[in-house]
Amino acid sequence: MEPALLVLLLIAFAWGVYLIPPLLNSRRDTPLASTQEYDRVAARLSNVQDTQTMPVSRTQVLTRRRRTLALVLAAAVGTLVYAVAMQSVTMLLLNLAVDAIGAWYVAMLLQIKQARQVTRIHPQVEEVADVHQRSVVKIAAG
Numbered sequence: 001m002e003p004a005l006l007v008l009l010l011i012a013f014a015w016g017v018y019l020i021p022p023l024l025n026s027r028r029d030t031p032l033a034s035t036q037e038y039d040r041v042a043a044r045l046s047n048v049q050d051t052q053t054m055p056v057s058r059t060q061v062l063t064r065r066r067r068t069l070a071l072v073l074a075a076a077v078g079t080l081v082y083a084v085a086m087q088s089v090t091m092l093l094l095n096l097a098v099d100a101i102g103a104w105y106v107a108m109l110l111q112i113k114q115a116r117q118v119t120r121i122h123p124q125v126e127e128v129a130d131v132h133q134r135s136v137v138k139i140a141a142g
Contacts, residue, residue, distance in 0.1 A: 003082075003086055003088040003090050003091050004088075004090050007090055007091075007094065065109060068105065069102075069105060069106070069109070072098070072101060072102040072105055073102060075098045075102075076095065076098045076099050076102050079091055079094050079095035079098050080092075080095045083095050
């Protein structure tokens with residue numbers, strides 16, 4: 001199969017995933033009688049109130065981030081191997097796009113890590129400032 005055709009099929013599939021469901025569900029958006037609409041909204045609100053969100057643990061978040069990073073890295077290596085094996089410029093461009101996504105994801109993870117470190121350091125700074133303020137008050141009083 002030609003690499004350009006493969007890329008076009010992937011793009012067509014992606015468009016289909018986003019365009020076909022709204023067309024099939026467009027009937028749900030037709031106006032109903034006011035009482036039916038009220039019942040529908042009330043049922044939707046009661047479902048929202050009934051659901052309880054489970055707290056996500058730190059290990060679950062880290063596991064999900066590792067899996068996502070592994071998937072992006074595997075996609076980058078896979079597209080590079082395929083581009084070299086088929087000598088395809090199109091797949092090489094796709095590989096560059098996947099590499100850019102990987103770089104963005106790693107940058108985002110580093111930014112999250114840096115923000116967590118700042119929030120850990122910030123309470124310690126407040127404690128030092130509090131100790132410093134108390135020592136200044138003792139010196140001024142004594």
